[in-house]
Amino acid sequence: MQRAIDYLARTLALIRKELLALLKDPSSRTLLFAPAVLQALLFGYGATYDLTHxxxxxxxxxxxxxxxxxxxxxxxxxxxxxxxxxxxxxxxxxxxxxxxxxxxxxxxxxxxxxxxxxxxxxxxxxxxxxxxxxxxxxxxxxxxxxxxxxxxLGNTSSITVVRRAWFNPNLESRWNMMPALIASLSMLQTLLLAALSVAREREQGTFDQLLVTPFTPLQILIGKALPSILLGLVQSTIIFLIILFWFQIPMNGSVWLLYLGLFMFTVAAVGIGLSISAVSLTMQQAMLYTFILVMPLMLLSGLLTPVRNMPAILQLATYVNPLRFGIDLVRRVYLEGAGFGDVAFDFVPLLIVAALTLPLAAWLFRHRLN
Amino acid sequence: MNGAEITVSVEALRKTFEAPDGGAVAAVDGISMTVRAGELTALVGPDGAGKTTLMRMIAGLLKIDAGSLRVLGLDVAADPQSVQDRISYMPQRFGLYEDLSVQENLDLYADLHGVPQQERRDRFARMLEMTDMARFTERPAGKLSGGMKQKLGLACTLVRSPDLLLLDEPSVGVDPLSRRDLWKIVQQLVDEEHLSVIVSTAYMDEAERCAQVFVMNRGRLLAEGAPETLRTRAQGLTFTATPSEGMPARELQARLIDAPDRIIDAVPSGGSVRFIRQPETDDARLRDLLHDAPIEPRPEELEDAFMMLLRQEEAEVATALTDQPASEPASAQADQDKPVIVVRDLVRKFGDFTAVASTSFDVARGEIFGLLGPNGAGKTTTFRMLCGLLPATSGHLEVAGLNLRTARAAARGRIGYVSQKFALYGNLSVRENLEFFGGAYGLRGKRLKTRVAASLEQFGLDPSAQSGILPAGYKQRLAMATGLIHQPDILFLDEPTSGIDPLARRAFWRTITALAGGGVTIIITTHFMEEAEYCDRIAIQDAGRVLALGTPRDVRQQAGDAGVMDMNSAFIAIVEQGRAKHDAKEAAA
Amino acid sequence: MSASGFATRLIALTRKETRQMLRDRSNLIVGLLLPVVLILLFGYGLSFDVKDARVTVVLEDSSPTARNAVAGMRGSPYLAPAWATSMAEAEQMIRAGQTDAILRVPGDFSRRLAAGDAQLQLLLNGVDSNTAATIEGYVSGALAIPAQQQADRAGNKPSGVASVVVVQRMWFNEAGESTWYLVPGLVVLVMTLIGAFLTSLLVAREWERGTLESLFVTPVRPLELVLAKLAPYIVIGAIDLAMCLLAARYLFDVPMRGSLWVIILASLLYLMVSLGLGLFISATTRNQFAASQMALLTSFMPAMMLSGFVFDLRNVPVVIQVVSKVLPATHFMGLIKTLFMAGDYWPDILRDCAILALYAVVLIAATRRSLKKKLD
Known part of the structure; x- marks a missing residue:
């Protein structure tokens, strides 16, 4: 019991340090949250396929x-x-x-x-x-x-087609785009945050300092992953609130399911980010790898164009892309009001990605030689 | 050339920066000085004296807030480019392009300075010969050792003969051999080409070589003059005390330096203690302090004068670090005599390069063990293996009876580690750093609070200051404080005094000797050879091999004429003998 | 300072930048490999063209009349109809994401058709609104086929009923293939990428590593530093441009109706703008992390989302239009699409090239100013 409390207390010390380091100065706080708000607004108005003019x-x-x-x-x-x-x-x-x-x-x-x-x-x-x-x-x-x-002209066609669109009665593209942004905008920063977290410590020499302390790899992993996950979820929440109250797109599903999905998605993204971070020696490398990865992740996610329009081989590639399932999950829960049974499949690839990347990162912490 | 003999003239120069709290800090606060052409001029002073700011202003890199500054007869503020066309400047960290080779770096600077091709060949040949780098012209600069980088930096600034050469702390983090080479180059150019050089330095033996010395502190000029004249301030106050048989010199030194009312400064040296007495104190009180240690007058040196000047300035002498045992190691060793660290045939290879070759040594409990060697000798690699940061290729390694790399995490709780460069979280406050590392070692609640409070007091730290922008000396104190927060049995220190002024170094070593007195085992690497005198035993490594191992006295004796040599010369002699022997063996094989 | 000094130093610095660029493998990965990946992903992966849209037909009226009414569904090349027996089943399919739309033929269809007011219900999954709208168009087109055939059978004579027939021609992109406008947009993105990811780090890296301090105290002039940094990346940009153009022509069969030299000239002009922006950000932030974040936020994301690349600027609110007009990417985006699909339209070419040239000059001058050889 005493050992468990001790273990927990030390992990908490690490989490607290990570959060402090990220949120201490106002400029980095701004850099964490302002882009999310700004982009949500810009894209909310700008990213539309609807003809207005x-x-x-x-x-x-x-x-x-x-x-x-x-x-x-x-x-x-x-x-x-x-x-x-x-x-x-x-x-x-x-x-x-x-x-x-x-x-x-x-x-x-x-x-x-x-x-x-x-x-x-x-x-x-x-x-x-x-x-x-x-x-x-x-x-x-x-x-x-x-x-x-x-x-x-009195030329009534004998058959009329009556259209009814479920989940998005006026077929507004903003309804389609914005929920997807909850996942994709926060992913961009979560990934970068996680990718830089270890690389920054390596570059500044503090990682050695961390490795000589009694932290186990699991503790370092939790200490590094949780703050990124937390910030990712806060960003998602900001965008979620903007969509719900500013753009007033009605939410049909369960908030709990939405957050369960977002949590799983963010864990997978952080797993990828930490793996990048554990491989990189410098922040520059970490940033570069992240960007190289982000581009295909975004393009092959169904954010801009539906996955179903892609050639078969690329559709296959999307199965390792957590963003594809994150977007699908959020869209369906938000707009369709899908229940857990409807979106259960989306959790599987996310779980697999997280289960592979997180242990990999933890192993790399100590075994990445320089 | 106009201005005949004068190369730099400074008049009531001021430069202020914005302090972190929003106020203004005067880095250079009304300095007036005249630097003569054709000779070596030194700027000395503790951290934050304003040496670098002054250098950068002379190089035209900073705006001038007030006063006037003429370099080579030109007004720097009005026309920095004309000055930059004629001078050469080597910043503290020379900006070598690490992905370019040695030759490519040289070519770049030669092109930028417009050195004609025919002149270039001779110049390069001479530079490469003087820096002993002709073999490495194709090697990327990033793959050179710290000392070689510094030499290459100097070569790059000297691709042509400038009208004025500015060197900003050229020997920080450089081993004694490279340091000697650096100075040979500079001296040769001064002698042959009548080069005007301004150098800032923390090494007093370097300042001693200069024709003119300016002592700076807190943006002001404390004193100026030739070393011989400055030195006389300490006349008649300098002595050597020899401790009684069996007593380590550092114990006597500790006693002396803890009595600032009677002693201005004391350092261990060659088995005895060199000290400066306070002029006001009477002989009886001095004898009280020395007990029966015999003392002998010795000739005064520039360092003595420097220490006197600074001690007068510093109202509050760094007495914060008192000799109260900083740490009482928790675990009572059952077997006191058993070595705490055992290293047998340790080998580390990177590819086909052998960084550490078959190294063996033991360290006993409470010992101060110094690991010395030129840049790239394998010290840091050995060090990282001891701390468990790097796996050994082969050999046996035991720290407190365990191999830290494979030991359970808890075993690491018994060591403390202070790394080479400041490796704490720069944007956290001092308190936050201490609390985090305390927490990492399992301290919490009341225990954590008392430890943090004790550390803050012991090291004289301001808990709310932001760690990243502390002056170098304070960063070093914070690093020590975090390394000791959990009262470890063993403390690892990797070049902790690199780039730190003599005053701060005295305080640092006082803490270390107090810790060792309390039973903490200390493993330390350093480039200041005189600091080896504080150690119980030292090992000198070169090219991965241990060349010498023993007490400082043993090592000096191994080097040659017993006791006469200072540690610096002993080190150079041993490394050179080692290399000669190695080369001979290679040739024979 | 003599011109020869300028030339010597410029060559020396350019050589240095080139060597550094070539030795850092990550530069080549981003500069050359990433564009290839993007070309392939954009060319093959991104498409708005809905193929094989899954429409489930529910025949509640199974009379031949009803069957005939929806017969066109099978004939459409864009639709992959499936059949379901009950509405409940079909609705379950839509919820499970197994179908995109339901076409319901009500039980009273034949009866009401005879009465002349028959209705078909089309139920769409609106989550993907764009696809939904496209499917709606396909379905109404498909349903019109039998009627058309009937009319044809009746002979091409006046039916006695007046009607307007839309005869539509889509210029520049006759088949309406989205690849045709996505691929020219790709040129913009790739050129932006080099500026955003590569040059944005260049000066910041030298600030961080302290190399600028040494460089400043030499006869080097700020303009030489800027020009030397641009040079190697212009070459990388030119290679990328060539790859984009070749891929557009031979992989994706996108027409190139404008003159090749105008396309190249305009692209190089935009490349200068993009590199200049990257350098400017880099020189002013002095920090690699901040520089790359800034570059991402100010150049790459907007170029992708707000330049008219996929989202038509005519549809966005005025504020966003103003923002997009400030972006150099928007001007190049319009120009390059015109050059690819429409041809040399000189008023546009001259106006947009002038704007881009202005941006390039201003940005390079600003970068030069921010490197004025002072540390404070």
């Missing part, structure tokens, strides 16, 4: 009531903003090339006449494909407006 130009050679009516519907969406009215088709290239208009709508001179005679009237849409996602969305938007216009 589509500048377009019109080349209306028909100038009839039908074309005016159709264009009015377009303007009425609030998304489409007419920036120019063209007179000849030679002006189209200029509008598109310069990026002034995302699309140009061309209405042929016989538009009115064809409609009046009950025939199909072509509506030309020329899109700037330089960002094909945006162009695709804009084109879909135009099509749906045209469809509703057709309906108003």
């Amino acid at each position: 589509v500048p377009y130009a019109v080349l209306d050679q028909s100038r009839g009531a039908a074309s005016t009516d159709l264009l009015a519907r377009l303007d009425g969406t609030g998304v489409f903003k007419r920036v120019a009215t063209l007179t000849t088709s030679s002006q189209i290239a200029e509008m598109i090339d310069g990026g002034d208009a995302l699309l140009v709508i061309g209405i042929p001179s016989d538009f009115e006449a064809r409609l009046a005679s009950g025939r199909q009237a072509p509506l030309q849409v020329i899109l700037d494909g330089r960002n094909s996602s945006t162009a695709g969305s804009a084109s879909g938007y135009v099509s749906s407006i045209v469809a509703s216009y057709n309906q108003s």
Whole structure:
């Protein structure tokens, strides 16, 4: 009993020291938390696939009531903003090339006449494909407006498709992006924090000082890992709160499950970070290895594009990426309200990564020779 | 050249820095001085005297807050580049590019100084010969030993003959052999090329070589003059005391230095104790202190004058470190005579390089054991193996009856370790550092509190000061305090006095001798050979082999003319004999 | 000081920087290997193009009419339809993440179709909103196929019902492949990377190791230091650029409609900006850790998220637009996409190149100033 208390007290001394060293000066406190807040806000507003502003130009050679009516519907969406009215088709290239208009709508001179005679009237849409996602969305938007216009012509299609989207009724991309940031933004810093923790001590010579004390590798591991995990969770919480209260994205799942998932994810990230740290001799090396690793982790996580769109071999590679499962877990718990049974699979790779990296780091502490 | 004989003239120069607490600290506080051309000039003074700041201002690297500074007849503040074009400057840590080879470093500086190709060849050949580095031109600078790096740094600053050479503590952390080589180069250039040199140093024997010495303290000038004139301040006050048979010199030295009312300074040397008496004290009181140790007058030296000057300045002499046993080792050794450290045939190889070759020695309880040797001799490797930081390739190793590398963690609780460079958490306060290491050794609650309080008092430390920005002497005290927080049986000290001024070193050694008196075993490495005199026994290592092992007196005798030699010369002699023997064996084989 | 002194010193310093760069393996890993990894990951790994979207069809009405109505689902190359017997089963699949959407054919479908107001329900998993929206488009397209075929069978004569038909042409990226705009963006990211990760450490490292103090007390001029540090990394950047261009052309078949020399020129200009920014951060922070953090936060992350790389700047609030306009990466991003897909559009080329040149000059001058050979 006495031994256990002694063991615990010494481990606590190490944890306390780590936290003090990290949080003591105001500048490092700022460096720990300000970027998370700033990035959450910037990306919350900036990282969106939703069309809010589509500048377009019109080349209306028909100038009839039908074309005016159709264009009015377009303007009425609030998304489409007419920036120019063209007179000849030679002006189209200029509008598109310069990026002034995302699309140009061309209405042929016989538009009115064809409609009046009950025939199909072509509506030309020329899109700037330089960002094909945006162009695709804009084109879909135009099509749906045209469809509703057709309906108003009494041309009711016999079948209507009623759409209902679960978990994200308006299909806002911010809803998709922001919960993923809870995992990814905090990972970037947790990884770096853990990676620097041992490397910094090695570089400054304090690690030797630590190794001559009676700490066991397990104690050093706990002392190094817990503070990083704690700070990672605090960062996640900050981003979580911003999403919940600032962006007001409703949380459907259990907070406990969310935090259980985040904890497991952070442990895995810290395990990777500490392994990097134990291998590195200098802070510079640790930073470099971290960055080299972070890039593929981010790209292969499903943060920007879905994992399912990747080629099979890369999809396979994502199985060792804790961020993939961290993001999946957070998204599903947050938006879908998934229960433990639904996301249980996500825990498996996280557990495996943690179970491999943490002991590796602990072993390397004493066996990394210089 | 204008200014004829004067190379640097300083008038009421001031430079203030922002202190950590937001106030201003005057690093150079109204100094006026004139440095003559064509000779060696020394700046001496304790840590924080402002030597480096003054050097950097002369080199045009710092803005001048007040006063005037003319170098080579030019106003430095107005046109630093013209001054920098003509001078050479070697900072405390010369910025060698560690991933470039020796030759590439030399080439870079030669190109930067625009040395013509034909001149370059002769100059390089001469520099490489003088530094004894011709064999290593292809080696990356980062792979050189500390002494070699320093010599290469000097060679880089001397790729051309500058109009003024500035050397900022060139011999910190450098072993006696490299130190001798460094000075040979400088002396030769002064003699042959009438080079003007300003050197700052903590070694008084180096200052003694200079034509002019400026003694600085706390940003002010205390004294100036030729060494011969400065020296006379201590005239008639300097003596040597010989302790009675069987009494270690350091015990007598401890007694003397603990009586600042009668004694200004005392150091062990060659088995006796050199001391300076207070001029006011009377002979009777002095005899009280010396008991029956016979004393003899000795010629005064620059160091004596320096110590006198500083002792007068320092109102509160460093008496904080009293002789109360700092530590009562908890574990009562059942077998007092059994050696605490046993090393048998210890070998350590890195690849095919043998860092430590078949080394054996014992250290008894309560002994002060010194590990000496040139840079790169294998001292640090031996040291790290003893502490359990590095596995031995082969051989037997026992510290307190255990091998620390494989022993249970608890065994490490019985040793204390003070590493070469300041290795504590710089952004934590003094108290936080002590509390952490106390906690690491299993102290907690009331026990931790009393130990921390005791350490703070014993080492005269301010608990709330931030560790990283303490002056060097205080950092060293803190390192000691943390190494001793758990009252270890054995204390390992790796070059603890490197870069520390003589005053602080006296205080440091007083603590060490007190600890040894209390039964703590001390293993220490150092580059100050006179410090070997404090040790009970020393081992001299070179190229991984032990060349000499025994009491300081034995080692001096092994070196040659018994007792005449000072430790520094003895060390150089032994290493050179060792190398000659080794080379002969190589040649024979 | 004579010009020859300048040249000698510049060459000496450049040689030194080059040697240091080549000897530090980590530099080469970040400078050459990481770009290759990024090229492959971006080219192959990142795609917005949904393929084989899993749509579960629930036929509550199993009449031939109903079957015919959803027959188009099988024909779509983008959809991988599956069939479920009950809504409960399908909803369970969506919850378990086994399907992306449910198309429900209600039990009264045939009856209501006859009455002319039949409904199909499309249920989407909105978590991945972008994919969901894409699937919706695919499904409505697929459902239109049978109707289209019917119309065709009826003959291409006036049906008597007037309707507007959208005839759409996507310029520059006819097939709408996301690779086409992700790969040019990659050039921006790789150029940013070199500045952010490599040069941001350069000066800070010399401050930390104390090498600058020795260097300052020589005839070296600050500008020589800056230029010498840039030189080797311009070469690395040029190699990376060549790799990016070759990969774009031959691996990913991205068109290069602008002139090659304009693409190269603009990229090198941006490279100067990126290196200059890295050096400037490095020279002012004097600390490797802070420098790399700063570089990451001020150049790399924004270049990835806020430059219009994947997220269209037209969609973001004004404040973010202003922030993005301040970033040099945004200007280069627009330019390089135009050059790859649209061709030489001179007004853009001239404007963006002028902005980049201005950034380069300002940053290099600022770095020079911050290295003014003083320690305080």
